[in-house]
Amino acid sequence: MVNQKSLKRFLQYRLSLIKFQRLGFEKVFSYNLGKDVGVTAEQVRKDFSMFGLKGSKRGGYDIKYLLKTIDEIFKRNGERQVIIIGMGNIGQALCNYQGFKENNIIIVAGFDLDPAKYSKKYAIPVHSTDKMEEVIKKNSIRTAIIAVPEFAGQEVCDQLVSLGIKGILNFSPVNLKVPEDIVVNYVNLRNELESLFYYT
Amino acid sequence: MVNQKSLKRFLQYRLSLIKFQRLGFEKVFSYNLGKDVGVTAEQVRKDFSMFGLKGSKRGGYDIKYLLKTIDEIFKRNGERQVIIIGMGNIGQALCNYQGFKENNIIIVAGFDLDPAKYSKKYAIPVHSTDKMEEVIKKNSIRTAIIAVPEFAGQEVCDQLVSLGIKGILNFSPVNLKVPEDIVVNYVNLRNELESLFYYT
DNA sequence: ATTTTTTTGTTCCAAATTTCACAATAATTG
DNA sequence: CAATTATTGTGAAATTTGGAACAAAAAAAT
Numbered sequence: 001m002v003n004q005k006s007l008k009r010f011l012q013y014r015l016s017l018i019k020f021q022r023l024g025f026e027k028v029f030s031y032n033l034g035k036d037v038g039v040t041a042e043q044v045r046k047d048f049s050m051f052g053l054k055g056s057k058r059g060g061y062d063i064k065y066l067l068k069t070i071d072e073i074f075k076r077n078g079e080r081q082v083i084i085i086g087m088g089n090i091g092q093a094l095c096n097y098q099g100f101k102e103n104n105i106i107i108v109a110g111f112d113l114d115p116a117k118y119s120k121k122y123a124i125p126v127h128s129t130d131k132m133e134e135v136i137k138k139n140s141i142r143t144a145i146i147a148v149p150e151f152a153g154q155e156v157c158d159q160l161v162s163l164g165i166k167g168i169l170n171f172s173p174v175n176l177k178v179p180e181d182i183v184v185n186y187v188n189l190r191n192e193l194e195s196l197f198y199y200t
Numbered sequence: 201m202v203n204q205k206s207l208k209r210f211l212q213y214r215l216s217l218i219k220f221q222r223l224g225f226e227k228v229f230s231y232n233l234g235k236d237v238g239v240t241a242e243q244v245r246k247d248f249s250m251f252g253l254k255g256s257k258r259g260g261y262d263i264k265y266l267l268k269t270i271d272e273i274f275k276r277n278g279e280r281q282v283i284i285i286g287m288g289n290i291g292q293a294l295c296n297y298q299g300f301k302e303n304n305i306i307i308v309a310g311f312d313l314d315p316a317k318y319s320k321k322y323a324i325p326v327h328s329t330d331k332m333e334e335v336i337k338k339n340s341i342r343t344a345i346i347a348v349p350e351f352a353g354q355e356v357c358d359q360l361v362s363l364g365i366k367g368i369l370n371f372s373p374v375n376l377k378v379p380e381d382i383v384v385n386y387v388n389l390r391n392e393l394e395s396l397f398y399y400t
Numbered sequence: 401a402t403t404t405t406t407t408t409g410t411t412c413c414a415a416a417t418t419t420c421a422c423a424a425t426a427a428t429t430g
Numbered sequence: 431c432a433a434t435t436a437t438t439g440t441g442a443a444a445t446t447t448g449g450a451a452c453a454a455a456a457a458a459a460t
Binding site for chain 1: 416417418419420424425426427428
């Protein structure tokens, strides 16, 4: 399977490439990208070579070509659909997050146990978790965000996997046990902040 | 300097330890913790040994003792103060995030360029960025959250560093250039989600 | 009291990741 | 058009990270 770290670097390269393009450049060298993203030039070249991205010796890499290929890697041309399970603080914030909307990422629906959340006050429709199967099947959803409290994390995860979800972004503070063909990215906001207090 | 990865693992161990304690246990073995957190028992023992945490051969580790020591590592006994720069979507969500409040993490103030945000409608006082110095000095703040748009990230970071901030949690999608005694943790919500679409 | 069992703490080993080094080659210069 | 220079692409070296293995020690069993 593909290296998860290098995948995430590609998304950084992409942001950097767009920046260079806005500045009027058409070509970049590996050390331009590396410097901007904070990795070595060799790392950039290795990443590119891993995905078959070609440059020209002495001429560097063509920005348009790189962006086009990266867009394909991440399916940026189609609509990319996601669901959110858990409409608490984090779930609600993600619904309103411009960063998703601006990048073809559509949050199709939210799910929650609390009926008080099934109102129209959110940017997206919110349903009972009973409806997960229906929504996933109807839209062929493959990607989900888990934003439920700790105790519910694993159970929700198991359900999602059984309904065909392949990629999970997990905000709940649990280590999820999943089959090996499922990819989980973890975001633990509290731990990211708290670890900084070690240095204070 | 200390290994950032093992620091974050300690916070996972902590959550797991609390879980075990709630279940009535007083001792754990490295493989209990490892299994729950998703690392090997050897990794747990290595981490503990790195921070001088002692167990007893055959008896395992004392949960209370581990928790007490981990609490010291992360200064959990005192109040831990933070400021947020950028009161957009993410900044606002973090203000209301229970996970911080429940863990002695106090968001002292928020800062934004937009005067429309200086109202009382947030859970914390929001000021002009001009006031950062005053607030940081008065409260001896050492930790900050950057939640501004891409273009402002580096500038805000430079300001913070010059005002004595030592740890930064960065939500802006830029690689921050900082002196080597400053620690930056990156959270890029969009990239974490987007990288999953590779697999769809 | 001795033996057996279990688990830690640590050294040694393996795998993965990153960096180095350099040949190959395309652009540029004279 | 030959010589020079700059940059890619990649195989080898180095580093980092995680895992296995085992001696030491404590508890339990006999």
